[in-house]
Amino acid sequence: MRAxxxxxxxxxGEKLSAEELEWLIFSYLEGEVPDYQMAAWLMAVYFRGLDAEETAHLTGAMVRTGKFLDLSGIPGVKVDKHSTGGVGDKTTLVLAPWLAAAGLKVAKMSGRGLGHTGGTIDKLESIPGFRTELTIEDFLSQLEEVGVAVTSQSFALVPADRKLYALRDVTATVESVPLIAASVMSKKLALRTDALVLDVKVGKGALAKDLKMARELASLMVDIGKRAGRKVRAVISDMEKPLGRAVGNALEVEEAIATLQGNGPEDLVELCLSLGSQLLELAGLAESEKEAREKLRHVWEEGRAWEKFKEWVKAQGGKVEAVEDPSLLPQAPKELVITSPDTGFVEAVDALAIGEAARILGAGRERKGDPIDPAVGVILEAKVGDWVERGAPLARLRVREKGVEEAEALVARAFTFSAQPPPPKPLIHEVVS
Ligand code: URA
Incomplete structure (x- = not known):
């Protein structure tokens, strides 16, 4: 075969066979196919696409370049949840212990933030002492004993994805639906959980800017999962505006804690209930979505999700006192208030602008490996649909020195106003199964 x-x-626009895709991926990983040929192939895929069968074969080949993490020795139903990335998305921090308290085993490998989107690992690291690089042994024993274990991709399960992603990043080939689907699903399939729910974000702050792309991505990922014999569903959820009110690492941990204690923002709670009920159903712990939601609410109202969160933090070396008293989490030295230039209804809050503002303040990174500041970020005082008077606070910026003026301007521009209440928009667009 020749590259x-x-x-x-x-x-x-021709279709490639399983053998051809396998040969290409392995030859690339072994250095027999050089970067320039792989880059040309990726660009061809960007324009011509891959069909569902090719994407599944590509994913399978990528998975086979590394190890599988077998969880079958651990009793219980093992589940995983993945988000395609957004602004203010602290769902894993809330949902992982919540599901564990409901009787599932939550096994998850998470990433760091890049660009305007945050990453669960950065958020967890804002808890003093929290270890995010678990060994396989620690990961497995914690999963069995505590019911929840989240690690960075410290044991690289899919070497082909690392190498391919780095190449896509510098050749403008990240934004290809089949390449994204194969990249995400290769990592999900290498971690052998029994059930998986995918949160596919759509809107200004997401990778998928419109519903058409989100549907394609969700369907393709579900299809790959099913072909590999997995129980998988995707929920397409809104990312036009940030999720919840807090954007920034320690600020999001604080909001996750409030949510676990029963005082969280409505949209975050609703997203957790939606994703969680899909998983409970897939895992066979509930017969219907209604029953699953009732079970989850019961666990939450009894405070068991919050207790499980503390148990999880302790197991990964985090300071429990800092989550019991969030004033002990990293704090920015200054706060600036952005006030409303108008009186009216908040019509939109641009997620991309808010995510960019948080990144510029230091909460995120432009390039892989850049340092971040866990304390800084944005807290939204006004959400879409709220009535605000001129001069009322729209947002609070927690800042150090970096990027303050630029972030202030971005946050101010992120808000638009209208005389009429904006028509309600769904948080959950659809479930793909
Ligand atoms: N996240 C991934 O893991 N891979 C992609 O290609 C895009 C987002």
């Missing part, structure tokens, strides 16, 4: 032929055939 040249596979590039030419994909350029011309």
């Amino acid at each position: 040249y032929d596979l590039i030419r055939r994909k350029r011309d």
Whole structure:
């Protein structure tokens, strides 16, 4: 086989076989196919696409370049949840202990933030002492004993994805639905959980800017999962505006804690109930969505999700006192208030602008490996649909020195106003199964 032929055939829109895709991925990983040929092939895929069968074969080949993490020795139903990334998305912090308290085993490998989107690992690291690089042994024993274990991708399960992603990043080929689907699902399949729910974000702050792309991505990922014999569903959820009110690492941990204690923002609670009930159903712990929601609410109202969160923090070396008293989490030295220039209803809050503002303040990174500041970020005082008077607070910026003026301008511009209440928009667009 020659890489040249596979590039030419994909350029011309031909379908590649399982054997050809396997050869390409392994030859690339072994250095027999150079970066320049792989880059040309990726660009051909960007324009010509891959069908569902090719995408599944590509994913399978990527998974086979590494190890599988077998969880079958651990009793109970093992589940995983994945988000395609958003602004203010602290769902894992709330949902992982919540599901564990409901009787599931939550096994999760998470990433760091990049660009305007945050990452669960950065958020967890804002808890003093919290270890995010678990060994396989620690990961497995914690999963069995506590019911929840979240690690960074410290044991690289899919080496092909690392190498391919780095190449896509510098060749403008990240934004391809089949390449994203294969990348995400290769990591999900390497961690052998029994059930998986995918939170596919759509809107200004998401990778998928419109519903068409979100549907394609969700359907393709569900299809890959099913072909591999997994129980999987995808929930397409809104990312036009930030989720909850807090954007920034320690600020989001604080909001997650409030949510676990029963005082969280409505949209975050609703998203957790939606994703969680899909998983409870898939895991066979509930017969219907209604029953699953009731079970989850019961666990939450009894305070068991909050107790499980503390148990999880302790197991990963985090200071429990800092989550019991969030004033002990990292704190920014200054706060600035952005006030409303108008009187009216908040019509929109641009998630991308808020995410960018938080990144510029230091909460996120432009390039992989950049340091971040756990304390800084944005707290939204006004949400879409709220009535605000001129001069009323729209947002609070928790800042150090970095990027303050630029962030202030971005946050101020993120808000738009109208005389009429904006029509309600759904948080959950659809469930793909
Ligand atoms: N996240 C991933 O893991 N891979 C992609 O390609 C895009 C987002």
